[in-house]
Amino acid sequence: MADLFDSTATAAAAKPSAQRPLADRLRPQALTDVIGQAHVLADTGPLGAMVAAGQLSSLILWGPPGVGKTTIARLLADLTDLHFVQISAIFTGVAELKKLFEQARHRQGNGTGTLLFVDEIHRFNKSQQDGFLPYMEDGTIVLVGATTENPSFELNAALLSRAQVIVLHRLELADLEHLAQRAEGDMGRPLPLTAAARDALLEMADGDGRALLNLIEQVMGWPAGDPMTPDGLATRLMRRAAKYDKSGDEHYNLISALHKSVRGSDPDAALYWMARMFAGGEDPRYLARRLTRMAVEDIGLADTNAQAVCLEAWQTYERLGSPEGELALAQAVIYLALAPKSNAGYVAWKAAQALARKTGSAMPPKHILNAPTGMMKDQGYGAGYAYDHDAEDGFSGQNYFPDGVKRPALYLPLERGFERDLKKRLEFFERLRAKRQGS
Structure with a gap:
């Protein structure tokens, strides 16, 4: 995984190799070299504080691609003298995991701890995730998992309770510009782009440092000529599709x-x-x-x-x-x-559902029940029902809630849009109801 580099001295010490990709050459050599994650790597940040204390606990690094998850894990291992082991959940099965755990336990017996970095950790199913727990608890491994997916959805609660979730951010344009300058320093010449085309290139990376370095490597490989404009850049480079997972x-x-x-x-x-x-x-x-x-x-x-x-x-x-x-x-x-906004209907429906759950199977009042049989009439079904169309103003004001249930005010219309008229109607019927019940 390619990440970010900031030390001119280190760049000078290692001559660029044509065989090594630009992203690999610019891999950071210290946590201070990593771009864009100061909120976690600064002395006051969670990772910075761990390093200062010399106590590294298990972590889940959550963030988009190309922001430094793998490099941060590797540098943490170096800083804490842990043996670094990297695997991908996509390509690792149960048998290989058991072998890695046995090796880590042997290493622990010899006085060396193991930082096990698991890329795409969300790809492991729940039972596979459970397999890490005993080795985390007894200190055989310090687990550092990397994921682009929300850990609260993809990782089980037992694993999350034993690991701190560290959120890494996509790189801002200023971060990407800093990275572009590093690349220019490594390659010994400026990008052959106008200022507008340079901005367009940074936007194409969409916050992904590795993607930017790959794009820069392509641009630097083009034949020399006048600085390229945004239109010229667009004809040679396909704009990266925005990262979007329709189920994520x-x-x-x-x-x-x-x-x-x-x-x-x-x-x-x-x-x-x-x-x-x-x-x-x-x-x-x-x-x-x-x-x-x-x-x-x-x-x-x-x-x-x-x-x-x-x-x-x-x-x-x-x-x-x-x-x-x-x-x-x-x-x-x-x-x-x-449009004018009102959630009064939504609130009323929620309140009605809550009241229905609270009152259980309470029967409707008998006066609004039909009485198709003589026995039901004898039981008082329908007795005293007032036919609203025959009442003054077409409104009887009788009770429709179960006996013993205090009449609630569920629908409370607002003074917005058409609900102003509905509020007036509701208030009109409330006045009539009070009048009918008082008479």
Whole structure:
């Protein structure tokens, strides 16, 4: 795994080799060389504090590709005098794990600890993850796992309870620029790009240091000529697809960002996040379904047209497909973002569900029950029922809740959009109910 390098002295000490990739040549030689992770590597950060204390515990390094997970693990092993062993969960089976544990135990008997670095640790199933536990507990190994997936979803609780999760961040543009300068120093010449093309190259890396170094190596291999413009760069390099796993964290992160942008009445942000999801290959039908959910959850009865707009956009997409139908979904996003918001219906439904669970199997009051048999009439079913259409104002004000259940106020409409009118109607019926019950 390629990572990041910062020491000019170290670069001078090791002459570049044509056979070694640029990313390998620029591998950091000290934790202070690693770019972009100061929040964990500084003296006040969790890893910096561990190194200062000389006590390294098991870790899970969680972050996107190309941010230094493997290199950090290797440097931690060097700093703590642990024997470094690296495996990938993709290629390692149970038999090989047992052999590694036996070797680590033998090493421990000779006074040397083992740092076992497991790349893609989330690829191990739950029972395989359990296999690490006794060796972590008795100090046979210090486990450092690397994952791009959310550990709380992919790793079992027992493993997480024995390891500290360290979150690594994607590299910012300033970090990538620093890395580009290192590469130029190693290769002895500047990138043959205009300032705008250089910015475009950094953006192509999408926060991935290894990807940037690979792109730089390609650019440096082109024939000499005038500095290349962004258009020229685009003709020679394919832009990297944004990292997007339709079943993973990025999927849930982006739909959350879209939903909250709609709720926050920001159509520009909502359009951006939906465009990001489309660019990642998200199923438009999933987006149509989630937009409809937003309409009923966050807009509700404040704008009764919002749900219809979503359903029509959904139907339009089904008829037109991509890319034409995507515009209908985009327009639905704009409508939802700018619509008046109310979650009063959502809150009322949640409260009704809670009340239903609390009251269990309480019967409806007998006066609103039908009495199709004589026995049911004798039991008082239907007795005293007031037919609302015959009442003044078409409203009887009688009780519809079970006997003994205090009447709750579940639906509390807001002074927004169409709910203003519903609030007036509700208040009107509440006044009539009080009048009927008082008379």
